[in-house]
Amino acid sequence: MPKRRDILAIVLIVLPWTLLITVWHQSAIAPLLAIRKVCHHLVKEILIIPERLTIHRQRLADDGTEARHEAGPATDSKEYCSQDKDIVEVVRTEYVYTRPPPWSDVLPTIHVITPTYSRPVQKAELTRLANTFLHVPNLHWILVEDSQRRTPLVTRLLRETGLNYTHLNVETPRNYKLRGDTRDPRIPRGTMQRNLALRWLRETFSSNSSQAGIVYFADDDNTYSLELFEEMRSTRKVSVWPVAFVGGLRYESPKVNAAGKVYGWKTVFDPHRPFAIDMAGFAINLRLILLKPQAYFKLRGVKGGYQESSLLRELVTLNDLEPKAANCTKILVWHTRTEKPVLVNEGKKGFTDPNVEI
Amino acid sequence: MRVRLKLKTVFVFYFMVSLLGLMYALMQLGQRCDCRDHGVSKDQQISQLRGELQKLQEHIKTSELSKISKPDVPAIYVITPTYARLVQKAELSRLSHTFLHVPRLHWIVVEDAAQPTPLVTDFLAASGLTYTHLHKLTPKDKKLQENDPSWLKPRGVEQRNEGLRWLREMGAAAEGKEAAALEEAVVYFADDDNTYSLQLFEEMRYTHRVSVWPVGLVGGMKFESPVVQDGRVVRFHTGWRPNRPFPMDMAGFAVSLRLILSNPEACFDGDAQMGFLESSFLQHLVTMDDLEPKADLCTKVLVWHTRTEKPKMKREDALQKQGLGSDPDVEV
Numbered sequence: 144m145p146k147r148r149d150i151l152a153i154v155l156i157v158l159p160w161t162l163l164i165t166v167w168h169q170s171a172i173a174p175l176l177a178i179r180k181v182c183h184h185l186v187k188e189i190l191i192i193p194e195r196l197t198i199h200r201q202r203l204a205d206d207g208t209e210a211r212h213e214a215g216p217a218t219d220s221k222e223y224c225s226q227d228k229d230i231v232e233v234v235r236t237e238y239v240y241t242r243p244p245p246w247s248d249v250l251p252t253i254h255v256i257t258p259t260y261s262r263p264v265q266k267a268e269l270t271r272l273a274n275t276f277l278h279v280p281n282l283h284w285i286l287v288e289d290s291q292r293r294t295p296l297v298t299r300l301l302r303e304t305g306l307n308y309t310h311l312n313v314e315t316p317r318n319y320k321l322r323g324d325t326r327d328p329r330i331p332r333g334t335m336q337r338n339l340a341l342r343w344l345r346e347t348f349s350s351n352s353s354q355a356g357i358v359y360f361a362d363d364d365n366t367y368s369l370e371l372f373e374e375m376r377s378t379r380k381v382s383v384w385p386v387a388f389v390g391g392l393r394y395e396s397p398k399v400n401a402a403g404k405v406y407g408w409k410t411v412f413d414p415h416r417p418f419a420i421d422m423a424g425f426a427i428n429l430r431l432i433l434l435k436p437q438a439y440f441k442l443r444g445v446k447g448g449y450q451e452s453s454l455l456r457e458l459v460t461l462n463d464l465e466p467k468a469a470n471c472t473k474i475l476v477w478h479t480r481t482e483k484p485v486l487v488n489e490g491k492k493g494f495t496d497p498n499v500e501i
Numbered sequence: 502m503r504v505r506l507k508l509k510t511v512f513v514f515y516f517m518v519s520l521l522g523l524m525y526a527l528m529q530l531g532q533r534c535d536c537r538d539h540g541v542s543k544d545q546q547i548s549q550l551r552g553e554l555q556k557l558q559e560h561i562k563t564s565e566l567s568k569i570s571k572p573d574v575p576a577i578y579v580i581t582p583t584y585a586r587l588v589q590k591a592e593l594s595r596l597s598h599t600f601l602h603v604p605r606l607h608w609i610v611v612e613d614a615a616q617p618t619p620l621v622t623d624f625l626a627a628s629g630l631t632y633t634h635l636h637k638l639t640p641k642d643k644k645l646q647e648n649d650p651s652w653l654k655p656r657g658v659e660q661r662n663e664g665l666r667w668l669r670e671m672g673a674a675a676e677g678k679e680a681a682a683l684e685e686a687v688v689y690f691a692d693d694d695n696t697y698s699l700q701l702f703e704e705m706r707y708t709h710r711v712s713v714w715p716v717g718l719v720g721g722m723k724f725e726s727p728v729v730q731d732g733r734v735v736r737f738h739t740g741w742r743p744n745r746p747f748p749m750d751m752a753g754f755a756v757s758l759r760l761i762l763s764n765p766e767a768c769f770d771g772d773a774q775m776g777f778l779e780s781s782f783l784q785h786l787v788t789m790d791d792l793e794p795k796a797d798l799c800t801k802v803l804v805w806h807t808r809t810e811k812p813k814m815k816r817e818d819a820l821q822k823q824g825l826g827s828d829p830d831v832e833v
Contacts, residue, residue, distance in 0.1 A: 477591035
């Protein structure tokens with residue numbers, strides 16, 4: 144009997160400690176190691192980068208921000224990660240062609256909502272849009288098709304790009320009483336799709352989550368510069384900037400006073416709208432969208448040019464707008480439109496192989 | 502007895518302590534970032550480093566993407582004629598976004614201008630691409646006027662020829678390893694309003710003489726394409742004048758640089774009949790049998806002949822008449 148008791152006692156003592164040690168070892172030490180490795184990896188990258196930057200200092204036509212980046216990390220590196228000399232090799236060339244850029248835990252996510260519909264230039268438009276988005280870190284593309292079902296063309300395209308995406312669809316109801324294929328003229332194009340995306344965001348993200356995000360409505364035929372996305376990333380409520388080729392002008396822009404506040408709109412077409420801005424001219428912080436779950440684009444009874452106002456007036460006042468793009472003096476987005484291709488040689492029966500996807 | 506009691510309590514005490522320790526460890530595992538208290542300085546450092554790294558990596562990407570590359574992959578020289586109009590900067594911007602993804606791409610931008618314009622100069626400098634900026638003015642009689650239909654006169658002829666001239670100049674001056682690299686390179690004529698997929702460039706990269714593929718939304722059809730049988734091009738599928746020697750669009754073929762350098766007279770003939778521009782160039786270089794079909798034996802569309810609408814400026818024009826036009830210093 145004493146033997147069994149002894150054995151029991153020994154087991155009771157040893158078992159918890161072995162469990163503790165194995166499990167603790169796995170969980171606690173690993174992050175510490177990872178931190179050290181990450182530390183070195185990052186420091187090595189930062190050390191290498193300034194060398195390359197010095198070569199191109201003359202080429203960069205920007206302001207003095209590069210110099211700052213060069214000087215800082217190189218001198219401060221010794222303070223970081225002084226524990227051990229375990230440096231992880233950095234494969235630079237691989238990063239350069241890794242698209243999209245690796246996801247960062249620090250940058251807010253930009254949720255880009257794009258309504259799209261089937262037409263001959265759709266694949267081309269989405270392709271070049273994807274080529275632009277592939278340069279933007281932490282971008283989440285919400286593509287909403289105006290169709291009954293998600294089309295294989297878009298599904299395949301999204302998958303092949305490698306972007307972080309969400310593929311939704313909702314069909315704008317057509318007025319079948321009218322002859323032909325005309326959409327219900329009272330619902331502006333893309334409205335239902337944008338609203339669906341907003342609803343998706345509200346269902347997916349809760350307002351307590353720490354996920355920082357920015358929501359931007361990007362049509363599939365516009366042209367976006369990469370700088371635009373970095374400008375909108377710092378949006379606190381709603382930020383605005385000029386848009387080229389809208390309203391029959393070279394560009395439309397918010398009017399910004401000396402204090403950096405928006406007080407009006409520099410447009411010819413109805414500048415007295417509450418928000419005389421194009422869909423591509425503003426971005427909203429995700430938190431604001433989640434805070435006001437009733438705010439949607441108005442579906443019916445919206446006068447031409449008032450669609451943006453129908454959403455924005457429920458979210459923000461003129462005073463809260465944040466002007467970007469150097470106080471609204473730079474053009475970072477162009478409202479380009481693609482010509483409808485002439486398909487006259489297809490004839491009635493179609494000349495080309497319909498199985499080839501364009 | 503007393504000894505045993507003490508031992509028993511010791512064991513019980515020991516057991517409780519170890520049990521508590523185990524539970525504490527398990528709770529530690531269950532929570533994320535609980536080491537916040539311990540590693541706050543480390544995490545801060547990491548975040549800071551990450552942030553800086555992001556910014557620096559962006560600079561790298563934009564400033565020398567094409568320099569860092571696998572050195573043994575053939576270079577692609579893309580010749581793009583461009584001319585000043587409202588959408589020029591937008592077109593070049595989105596084109597550059599596509600090109601930035603292609604390794605070893607050298608962009609030759611030829612402006613239809615007497616001098617290089619500041620818009621294109623500044624744009625190219627900030628683009629991060631490897632580029633050559635040329636300019637060649639189209640003579641007045643060959644230039645399309647405001648209201649001419651786009652098919653009336655061929656466009657970009659002098660500019661493409663200027664690009665070819667520069668390439669030949671570079672070819673003559675190169676020696677040794679550089680010259681060997683040029684032998685492998687490919688030349689592609691890319692208009693600034695078309696749309697290119699990234700796969701296209703990988704298809705054209707290994708061209709021995711002239712490679713061809715389908716082009717979407719051109720020739721009044723969904724796509725034009727060479728017809729391939731047994732791995733050779735036998736004819737062309739096009740709805741308009743299929744009897745041309747090479748009834749393809751400018752975006753539908755690429756030529757190896759070696760072929761261009763060894764045929765110094767081959768260039769685009771601006772006086773050729775409408776639609777014969779590509780043929781005027783290619784017929785000096787290759788026959789239909791020698792064409793290399795790409796894009797899965799010409800069954801996939803990897804490039805689209807999109808055209809951008811001219812933006813409506815009637816309000817701007819009205820304001821200009823009143824002297825209240827938008828600030829001309831703001832570059833659009």
